[in-house]
Amino acid sequence: MSSISLRKIKKSFGALTILHAVDMEIDKGEFVVILGPSGCGKSTLLNVIAGLDECDEGQIVIEGKDVSGLEPSGRGLAMVFQSYALFPAMTVRRNLSFGMEIAGTPKATVTEKVAWVAKLLQIEALLDRKPGQLSGGQRQRVAIGRALVRSSSICLFDEPLSNLDAKLRAETRVELKQLHETLGSTMIYVTHDQIEAMTMADRVAVMHKGKVEQFAHPQSIYEKPASLFVAGFVGSPAMNFLEGRMDDAGRFVTADVPIDIDGYAFEGARPSGEAVLGLRCEDIVVVEPGTPRSVPAKLAFTELLGADALGWFDCLGKRFSVRLGVEAARSMHKEVGLRFDMAKASMFCAVSERRL
Amino acid sequence: MSTWLNRQAFRPDVTVAVFFAVVALFFYGSILWTFYMSLTRSTLIPNYQIVGLDQYVKLFTNQRWLVSCLNMVVFGVLYILGTLAFGILLAVLADRNIKAESLFRTIFLYPLAVSLIITGLSWRWLLDPTTGLQALMRDIGWESFTFDWLTRSDRAIYTLVIASIWHSAGLVMVIVLAGLRGIDNDLWKAIRMEGIPLWRAYCQVIFPGMRPVIASCVVLLMSEVIRGYDLIIAMTKGGPGISTEMPAKFAVDFYFARVNLGLASAASIMMLVLSLIMLAPYFYSEFRRRT
Structure with missing residues (x-):
């Protein structure tokens, strides 16, 4: 049984439609990341799930119960916010217990739960401090703690790490992932950071303009992006794109140069018409100029990244990024050939922008 | 450059x-x-011979001064509490996304633009039993209606409180409203997630987090209390009897009407000391936060 199902969720603010009929099934215990650029509707979607925003149409079912009309507090969810949203005048202990106190939980249970969560998140030493006396990372722990005492079965996260510095963000990312494994709870996590999405998620929902473009395991999002947007948004450096068309011989032609695409597994029949060929920087091999099945390219510059390097080549009127070994990058010739690994490439229809 | x-x-x-x-x-x-x-025995013109603390002794054996001080305390406490309560209530209502909020804000802020003399005169007419509310109610048939606080020596001070609250509540409203607008939207979301009732959210989460804003309001209102003069002149002239006398009026009366420079100066200095004592907790807490 799925933990949360969203059915045809629609939401607009005035004339502006934020969510176009979003459907999503989230399994029990799953860590789902909703990824997208700002303004794609991901935070609105989370608010709609939480009940902080009403949806115009559609149904939200949480653990078999339709909660569409319920108040946020009646949905059995907990939420962690980007700015932590701790109660400023209360101690950490009271921040953790206040919600339970409101709900009329017996005192003994409250004490027990606060102790449990404080131990779990290692914030026992902070219990008598006020939020103003805590660092950003500590505040975030308390915010997570407040969510966990409320409901450890379903937890929503609204960009919880974006106010932390890079090092702390990386640490907290790992801890959150471990927490998820310890508790086995369902987590929905909104972010614009693709590294968070790739590292933490069981499944990633990539959103664009109020639609879920693809909802899949992070690796398949990376390897087999379902649309041109997903291909361009996920991955750093961005995927290399070549605009062209399919000719009668079944080849891909760009800038009057035909490229053999044997080895590419099309989703359906081999298509015709305008198309876009997408290649990750690691799916391009540098070869001697003039090698068969390669295209001539000219090295523009290289970037050393420590573990490996990036070569930037001018080829077919475009600039291509290619992942190189550090040694290869140092001794790279100016004139080379590039060969594309078609088995790992992606092709998209230029009109519908969907994967071919 | x-x-x-x-x-x-x-x-x-x-x-x-x-x-x-x-x-x-x-x-x-x-x-x-x-x-x-x-420190001198000056009367109409300054006399530069120091006589010590004689004037202060005279001041604190003067019935009128003692009544003034007591009046200031009664007026001050009621006025500050009343204005805060009323202003905060208005701010909360304005913060609940009501329609035509800016119109209401203007209406409630408007009294502040009216000088205290005009405020006092208007309220005097309104509360005067022979011309104001009481006369109106009796004219329309409620013969037994009585509201004569302005002319009763034990109640007149409260009419001053009412008029000043009317005058200042708008100011507190705007300051508190500005503070409420600065509250992080995520905090409201957290409050809704936890299912905290609205009144508890304000009392236990929002306002405790806005202590500096409320302290600023209190300091502003305190200064109004200490220099309170024009409203009394316009509304009661200190009467009936000396029932609404205040320290500032006492000092002005002794400077100019009774030409007792020494006693009036002692009164002024005592007002300064009083202000410092009242503001001390505020400065103390500010100073402590800095260090």
Whole structure:
């Protein structure tokens, strides 16, 4: 049984439609990341799930119960916010217990739960401090703690790490992932950071303009992006794109140069018409100029990244990024050939922008 | 740029020094002179012979001064609490996304634009039993209606409280509303997630987090209390009897009407001391937070 199902969720603010009929099934215990650029509707979607925003149409079912009309507090969810949203005048202990106190939980249970969560998140030493006396990372722990005492079965996260510095963000990312494994709870996590999405998620929902473009395991999002947007948004450096068309011989032609695409597994029949060929920087091999099945390219510059390097080549009127070994990058010739690994490439229809 | 600056004859230190000199002379100088006068037996014209604390002894055996001080305490406590309660209530209502909020904000802020003299006169007419509310109610048939606080010596002080609350509640409303607008939207979301009832959210989460804002309001209102003069002149002239006398009015009366420079100066100095005592907790907490 799925933990949360969203059915045809629609939401607009005035004339502006934020969510176009979003459907999503989230399994029990799953860590789902909703990824997208700002303004794609991901935070609105989370608010709609939480009940902080009403949806115009559609149904939200949480653990078999339709909660569409319920108040946020009646949905059995907990939420962690980007700015932590701790109660400023209360101690950490009271921040953790206040919600339970409101709900009329017996005192003994409250004490027990606060102790449990404080131990779990290692914030026992902070219990008598006020939020103003805590660092950003500590505040975030308390915010997570407040969510966990409320409901450890379903937890929503609204960009919880974006106010932390890079090092702390990386640490907290790992801890959150471990927490998820310890508790086995369902987590929905909104972010614009693709590294968070790739590292933490069981499944990633990539959103664009109020639609879920693809909802899949992070690796398949990376390897087999379902649309041109997903291909361009996920991955750093961005995927290399070549605009062209399919000719009668079944080849891909760009800038009057035909490229053999044997080895590419099309989703359906081999298509015709305008198309876009997408290649990750690691799916391009540098070869001697003039090698068969390669295209001539000219090295523009290289970037050393420590573990490996990036070569930037001018080829077919475009600039291509290619992942190189550090040694290869140092001794790279100016004139080379590039060969594309078609088995790992992606092709998209230029009109519908969907994967071919 | 720096050479251009150097070529200018502009000397910030000189400019500021002049300003400071003016402040020192007319502000602190006047305070010192007043203090000096309070140690003398001056009446109409200054007398420079120091006689010690005689005037202070006279002051604190003067029934009218003691009544003034007591009145100030009663008025101050009721006025500050009332204005805060009313202003905060208005701010909360305005914060609940009501329609035509800016219209209401203008309406409630408007009294502040009215001078205290006009406020006092209007309320005097309104509360005067022979011309105001009481007369109106009796005219339309409610013969037994009585509201004569303005003319009763044990109640007149409360009419001052009502008029001043009307005058200042708008100010508190705007300041508190600005504070409420600064509350992080995520905090409201967290409150809704936890299912905290609205009144508890305000009382236990929002307002405790807005202590500096409320402290600023209290300080502003305190200064109104201490220098309260024009409203009393317009509304009650200190009466009936001496039931609504206040320290500032006492000082002005003794300076100009009763030409007792020494006693009036002693009263002024006591007002200064009183202000410092009242503001001390505020400065203390501010200072402690800095260090």
